[in-house]
Amino acid sequence: xxxxxxxxxxxxxxxxxxxxxxxxxxxxxxxxxxxxxxxxxxxxxxxxxxxxxxxxxxxxxxxxxxxxxxxxxxxxxxxxxxxxxxxxxxxxxxxxxxxxxxxxxxxxxxxxxxxxxxxxxxxxxxxxxxxxxxxxxxxxxxxxxxxxxxxxxxxxxxxxxxxxxxxxxxxxxxxxxxxxxxxxxxxxxxxxxxxxxxxxxxxxxxxxxxxxxxxxxxxxxxxxxxxxxxxxxxxxxxxxxxxxxxxxxxxxxxxxxxxxxxxxxxxxxxxxxxxxxxxxxxxxxxxxxxxxxxxxxxxxxxxxxxxxxxxxxxxxxxxxxxxxxxxxxxxxxxxxxxxxxxxxxxxxxxxxxxxxxxxxxxxxxxxxxxxxxxxxxxxxxx
Numbered sequence: 322x323x324x325x326x327x328x329x330x331x332x333x334x335x336x337x338x339x340x341x342x343x344x345x346x347x348x349x350x351x352x353x354x355x356x357x358x359x360x361x362x363x364x365x366x367x368x369x370x371x372x373x374x375x376x377x378x379x380x381x382x383x384x385x386x387x388x389x390x391x392x393x394x395x396x397x398x399x400x401x402x403x404x405x406x407x408x409x410x411x412x413x414x415x416x417x418x419x420x421x422x423x424x425x426x427x428x429x430x431x432x433x434x435x436x437x438x439x440x441x442x443x444x445x446x447x448x449x450x451x452x453x454x455x456x457x458x459x460x461x462x463x464x465x466x467x468x469x470x471x472x473x474x475x476x477x478x479x480x481x482x483x484x485x486x487x488x489x490x491x492x493x494x495x496x497x498x499x500x501x502x503x504x505x506x507x508x509x510x511x512x513x514x515x516x517x518x519x520x521x522x523x524x525x526x527x528x529x530x531x532x533x534x535x536x537x538x539x540x541x542x543x544x545x546x547x548x549x550x551x552x553x554x555x556x557x558x559x560x561x562x563x564x565x566x567x568x569x570x571x572x573x574x575x576x577x578x579x580x581x582x583x584x585x586x587x588x589x590x591x592x593x594x595x596x597x598x599x600x601x602x603x604x605x606x607x608x609x610x611x612x613x614x615x616x617x618x619x620x621x622x623x624x625x626x627x628x629x630x631x632x633x634x635x636x637x638x639x640x641x642x643x644x645x646x647x648x649x650x651x652x653x654x655x656x657x658x659x660x661x662x663x664x665x666x667x668x669x670x671x672x673x674x675x676x677x678x679x680x681x682x683x684x685x686x687x688x689x690x691x692x693x694x695x696x697x698x699x700x701x702x703x
Contacts, residue, residue, distance in 0.1 A: 323443055324352045324371065328362045328389060329378035329405055334428065341432045348436070359389050367395050373446050374439070376403045376426070379417045380410060387420035401442045401449075466526070470498045473529055476536070481506050482514045484579045486632075490671035491518075491698035494642075494679065494691075501528025502640045502696035503536045507544060512578055515543045518638040518698050519572035520591065531568045535560065535615070539574060549574045549587035550623040553612060557589070557623075560616035569616035573638055582630040582702050587623045590614035594638040595660070596630065599668045604660055607636065635671065635701035637663055642693035643678065646686045654682050671699040 327338060335355050345351060354370070356362035366372075375398070379386040390398055404417035404425035414425050423445065424438055474493070481489040491504040501521035509515045517539060521528045538556045547555065552574055560570070573594060575586030588610040597604035609626030630636060639659070646654045659678065666677040675697050682695065 323349070323373045323446075324354065325374045325376060325439075326354050326356065326362065326365065326370075326372045327376045327405075328356045328359075328384060329376070330357045330381050330383050331378060331407065331428070334378070334405070337429055341435050344432055345436060345439075351439075358383055359385050359392065362389055363392055366390075366393055366398060369396065372398070372400050374403065374442055375400050376405050377417075377422075378405045379413050379422075379425075380406050380408060386413075387417055387422060390421075401445055403438060403442060466498050470495070470529075473499055473533070476533065477503060478506050482508045484514060486703055487514070487577075487579050488635075488671040488701040488703050489516075489699070490675050491696070492675050492679070493694060493696040495524075495694045496642065496691045497525050499526055499529035500524070500694035500696070501532050502642070502694040503532050504638070504696055504698040505536060505540060506698070506700070507540060509544060509576055510546060512580070513576045514579065515574065515576050516636075516638070516698060516700055517543075517572065517574045518591070518594075518640065518696065519570050520640040520642075520694070520696070521570045522568055524694070527568070531565065531570065534563075535570045535572070539572070543574065548625060549576060549585055549610070550612070550625045553587050553589045553615060553623045554621065557615040557621055558619055561619040565616070569614045571614045573610070575610075575636075577630065577636075577700060579702070582632070582634075584628045584630055584636065585625055586610045586628075587625050588612060589623060592639070592641060592644070594636050595663055596628070596634055596636050597663045597667045598631075598635070599633045601664045601667050604637070604663045604667070630700075630702045632702055635667070635674070635699050637674070637678075637697065637699050639678075639697040640694060642691075642695040643682055643697060645693060646682045646691065646695070647689055648686045649689045654685050658685065671701050674699050674701075 356365055378384045401423040402421055404422040407428045424442055426438055477493055489506055493500055493502050501524055503519050505517040507515050521532045538559055542555050543552045571591040572589040573591045575584050577584050589612045593606045593608045595604040596607050607628055612623035613621050644654055644656050644659055662678045662681045666674050
């Protein structure tokens with residue numbers, strides 16, 4: 322039930338309102354509370370009574386007009402205020418509007434004017450409350466997404482396997498608050514580490530959720546010693562079993578023996594990684610290990626390939642947010658520019674190399690907006 326406070330010491334005001342209230346109640350149920358002075362109004366307001374609308378006299382000697390609300394000490398009042406006037410003093414009306422009034426009524430007003438003004442302001446009240454609720458809900462949702470985005474970053478590797486002769490670093494920069502890319506590096510056994518990079522279809526919260534599921538499944542099977550091809554096949558069957566339409570993931574999973582540099586890897590529909598060296602030679606693609614993306618066709622077989630990472634060489638894995646970053650002329654960063662970047666920065670440590678490539682991409686694409694997650698992982702044998 323809408324509640325309205327009327328502040329006016331004019332003896333004709335309350336009878337005028339009560340005259341119209343009987344007709345008003347045939348259309349809507351409203352409650353009106355009357356105050357004949359600033360003191361009475363402040364006592365009502367300070368008592369904590371909630372109001373939807375306030376009507377305030379602006380041309381009475383003992384009523385402070387819109388200034389009465391400035392005298393409140395223990396609360397603030399966020400309600401639309403209608404100015405009541407007995408004349409047509411435009412200066413008073415303009416001043417009231419400048420002081421926060423949303424409308425005005427000139428006494429004696431007709432029922433038609435009364436109900437039209439009341440309905441209009443009530444609609445504004447309802448819209449304002451919806452806006453307040455939506456802003457509050459949006460703020461709460463934004464806080465939750467910020468927390469989820471922070472959690473997502475924390476489930477990515479913060480530390481890497483401490484193996485002599487290896488330098489490892491990866492990074493994921495989401496296009497939105499949350500991303501669908503992921504990378505992982507973990508111990509498989511005493512002689513091998515596992516490394517993964519993946520790109521989930523889509524962006525935002527759905528992709529991030531699917532990412533977390535895929536990452537968990539792959540790590541759980543891989544750390545048991547299952548080979549790359551069999552691991553991808555197993556995860557693919559599980560993802561297909563969830564029957565999530567439109568969601569799939571491209572992925573490379575490989576193992577590396579730090580002592581020998583031997584790599585065994587399988588590729589599930591992902592762009593091939595590069596192998597580069599510290600002297601700035603043209604990096605080479607590590608092709609092979611083919612197979613389709615995970616999460617679409619259940620009975621897919623994956624193959625494995627091997628390569629050897631020589632001392633001083635690194636393997637660089639990335640998602641297409643790197644090469645498909647556009648500049649303002651809609652030109653992509655491209656594989657060619659990535660190769661030049663890897664050759665130019667190939668002598669740097671793993672973290673510096675990852676950061677330098679991202680810096681090159683950003684310098685190329687600025688000020689265009691980032692539309693895809695940018696994720697990369699470098700494992701260097703030293």
